[in-house]
Amino acid sequence: MRKVDEKKSASTLTFMTGDASGSLGTRQERKLRTRQALLDAALRLLADGSLASLSLREVTREVGIVPTAFYRHFASMDELGVALAEESMRTLRAMLRDARRKPTDDAISGSVAILVDQVRKHESHFQFLVRERYGGVADVRRAIATELRLLGSELATDLARFPGMAEWDPDDLRMAADLMVAGMLSIVMALLEVGPHPQGLAEVVDVAERQLRLIAIGMVHWHSTPR
Template sequence: MADSAAASTVTGVTAEPVSRQERKQRTRQALLDAALELLADRGFGNLSLREVTKRVGIVPTAFYRHFTSMDELGVALVEEAMRTLRRMIRAARSDPASSHHLIRASVRTLYEHVRGNEDHFRFVIRERYSGTGPVSRAIGVELRLFSSELAIDLARFEYLREWSTEDLHMMADLIVTAMLATVTDLLEGVRPGDAEADERIVSIARKRLRLIVLGVPSWRSTV
């Protein structure tokens, strides 16, 4: 089946897209969406190209018009989840008026993004801790970028300006690790729509970050 037909089937629209590039982009996104759906209850290593293309309604060879391999598709899924989150968190901490503001804004943004993209984050968390190969490495790269951007923002606080680059990155890594723990808490063991449980998790997330920040005044780096 041609890509144009697949795009129409997936979107539920029978009208021909405006351009060939748009048809290609729609089919590419359909492949990403189909893969994410199929990954709801399994690891990426157990997903086959044929399953994905069958779900979209294209022949397996058409897959290679959009991705060179399944690993490339997996990396695209990682980027789709993490880059949007990085952009949103960056906006949330754009005004470093206080650590209190930074914590509340970042935790709220993280919560809203995870709840709005749960399939993406189940995939990321699963592959982060049990995956291998390019997909797992891509997650590591995205988390390091996340941490590096946060370290730059931390340096804007007056009481952290004298910290070494190494110490700022160490603190950023601790914060990112705490945020990953929050993502895991939100995705595991919480009934859908349980607002009270969600609020407990958000509260604990803020406390985790406050514990990290409270250690700042007493910190003295030693060789």
């Protein structure tokens, strides 16, 4: 077990404001900043270990406030977890919006490129989602599951706009979209595992593109194949 002097740990708050003499912003702003500092600290600490094994005291220690102050922002660690889930899903959804905005000539390699880029940029958010998706805290699991289902239907309606997809059964669209989401998530984990290593990355990207392509080909011939 790690042993730390609670008083001496670096204060994220003064670090963030860059002004140790304080007195910045209105009271609401300052509160929001502390709240965000708690979320950021938690996310940072979640690099090793799951939410279930992260203690309230660790988080406040990292931020540089006293344990009891935590309750000014969240009723429990579980609540903080749900907030983290929402924050993470916001970046995931932003990614999808990004992909929708600029359609490239090759939708597949374009999508994968965006995925790689976003995972790199928001590593800890994605890590959190993948780790806690089936993790120990029920509320968080539910929150992620709900958002992920929503994401699935968004992708399904996107798919519907492709040429030749118009007359597809919505249910079939949904199942294809879900398969893609499942594949995407396993790619995300592979990306996180491979780290910044450039050769491994190329390999992962290659596999991802081929997998999506395989699905795409399946979709093209879906209706012309005997059941």
